[in-house]
Amino acid sequence: MSFFKRLKDKFSSNSEEPKQQEDLEQLSEDSQKEIDESQDEQPVKKPKKLKEADFDDDGLISIEDFEEIEAQQLGAKFRAGLEKSRENFQAQLNNLIARYRKVDEEFFEALEEMLITADVGFNTVMQLVEELREEAQRRNISETEDLREVIVEKIVEIYHQDDDNSEVMNIENEGLNVILMVGVNGVGKTTTIGKLAHRYQAEGKKVMLAAGDTFRAGAIQQLKVWGERVGVEVMSQSEGSDPAAVMYDAINAAKSKDVDILICDTAGRLQNKSNLMNELEKVKRVIGRAVPEAPHEVLLCLDATTGQNALSQAKSFKEVTNVTGIVLTKLDGTAKGGIVLAIRNELHIPVKYVGLGEKLDDLQPFNPESYVYGLFADMIEQNVDENEAPNKNAEEIDGHSDESK
Ligand SMILES: Nc1nc2c(ncn2[C@@H]2O[C@H](COP(=O)(O)OP(=O)(O)OP(=O)(O)O)[C@@H](O)[C@H]2O)c(=O)[nH]1
Numbered sequence: 297m298s299f300f301k302r303l304k305d306k307f308s309s310n311s312e313e314p315k316q317q318e319d320l321e322q323l324s325e326d327s328q329k330e331i332d333e334s335q336d337e338q339p340v341k342k343p344k345k346l347k348e349a350d351f352d353d354d355g356l357i358s359i360e361d362f363e364e365i366e367a368q369q370l371g372a373k374f375r376a377g378l379e380k381s382r383e384n385f386q387a388q389l390n391n392l393i394a395r396y397r398k399v400d401e402e403f404f405e406a407l408e409e410m411l412i413t414a415d416v417g418f419n420t421v422m423q424l425v426e427e428l429r430e431e432a433q434r435r436n437i438s439e440t441e442d443l444r445e446v447i448v449e450k451i452v453e454i455y456h457q458d459d460d461n462s463e464v465m466n467i468e469n470e471g472l473n474v475i476l477m478v479g480v481n482g483v484g485k486t487t488t489i490g491k492l493a494h495r496y497q498a499e500g501k502k503v504m505l506a507a508g509d510t511f512r513a514g515a516i517q518q519l520k521v522w523g524e525r526v527g528v529e530v531m532s533q534s535e536g537s538d539p540a541a542v543m544y545d546a547i548n549a550a551k552s553k554d555v556d557i558l559i560c561d562t563a564g565r566l567q568n569k570s571n572l573m574n575e576l577e578k579v580k581r582v583i584g585r586a587v588p589e590a591p592h593e594v595l596l597c598l599d600a601t602t603g604q605n606a607l608s609q610a611k612s613f614k615e616v617t618n619v620t621g622i623v624l625t626k627l628d629g630t631a632k633g634g635i636v637l638a639i640r641n642e643l644h645i646p647v648k649y650v651g652l653g654e655k656l657d658d659l660q661p662f663n664p665e666s667y668v669y670g671l672f673a674d675m676i677e678q679n680v681d682e683n684e685a686p687n688k689n690a691e692e693i694d695g696h697s698d699e700s701k
Pocket residue numbers: 479480481482483484485486487488509512515563564565597625626627628629650651652653654658
């Protein structure tokens with residue numbers, strides 16, 4: 297099965313909005329109806345036929361159906377969140393392919409330029425395009441049109457190259473887990489904490505928040521609002537108090553209340569202000585002393601709309617604290633979604649979550665396949681549809697010729 301077809305089968309659904317499990321049966325009827333109705337139309341965005349969910353005796357959905365729905369929900373989220381980047385990437389790639397029909401050095405140079413402009417990062421672009429050159433030669437591809445799939449496939453490959461499944465959060469089932477959220481001002485730390493708390497709570501974890509931003513006026517209140525919205529307890533002290541003391545008390549409270557996950561907010565700090573960066577070290581030390589192994593994750597929030605500046609932030613934070621993962625926020629707000637690749641390949645820090653909007657469920661675990669699906673969904677689907685049409689004809693012809701034998 298082709299790479300595009302696999303992506304389409306996995307992530308595509310007929311709805312931009314993720315489906316609820318209850319809607320499944322209705323959805324399946326609706327999509328069948330839409331398929332029937334759209335038979336005569338151009339099948340550019342033909343909805344996928346959803347199979348009916350198999351409910352077992354307890355009225356529970358089967359694991360296969362659950363996984364299928366989950367992948368489609370993820371696909372729809374990335375598709376919606378990456379709309380701006382997709383419009384940009386697809387239009388630019390279509391332009392390139394139309395302009396340079398033949399695979400040659402001029403095409404590769406134009407592709408390099410396009411990817412660099414989309415924030416993919418210089419070194420990553422060089423590596424990616426070099427591998428494309430080799431692949432084109434190896435497979436004897438001479439038309440740029442035939443490179444579409446290879447380009448998208450290579451993006452996933454380059455992401456996976458030193459993969460150790462590191463997108464997965466280091467959360468233990470037993471005992472208290474501590475997550476420390478760090479980053480410069482306004483990148484989305486507090487919002488991400490609210491979204492993360494919501495996710496973990498939905499998974500049945502007991503979550504608590506620590507209001508470690510004692511610096512900015514209103515920051516404690518902002519976290520409390522998130523706590524109320526999500527329904528989790530927020531441990532706080534007064535504005536101006538020592539953030540390390542806030543963390544220390546919060547950890548003790550979390551231990552005594554059998555909390556599974558404590559998520560700690562911190563003040564936004566500029567990477568070039570050494571006193572603030574030192575404060576972060578202290579916070580981390582205090583956490584580590586109270587719970588061995590903690591913090592289990594130090595998540596650095598980066599704002600995708602700040603482009604290459606996000607990379608330099610990451611480098612500075614990495615120097616003072618052991619960043620274990622990136623949360624790339626506001627990916628919905630940029631047309632330069634290539635920043636994900638730059639972060640991964642130039643910093644070797646995994647992107648664990650991406651922010652795809654401002655709603656509670658707009659924080660999604662990062663995965664390179666759902667990402668490229670979001671980045672190229674229309675192109676992928678159109679390509680699969682076009683390729684399937686002649687195949688069908690070929691099958692029919694084959695069938696006839698078989699019969700005539
Ligand atoms: N569109 C979009 N907006 C986001 C996302 N994540 C956060 N935001 C917005 O970014 C703004 C800043 O978010 P905060 O969570 O307050 O950022 P912060 O890092 O805690 O800021 P400081 O506490 O001032 O350092 C808010 O308006 C959020 O709604 C996202 O994924 N997409």
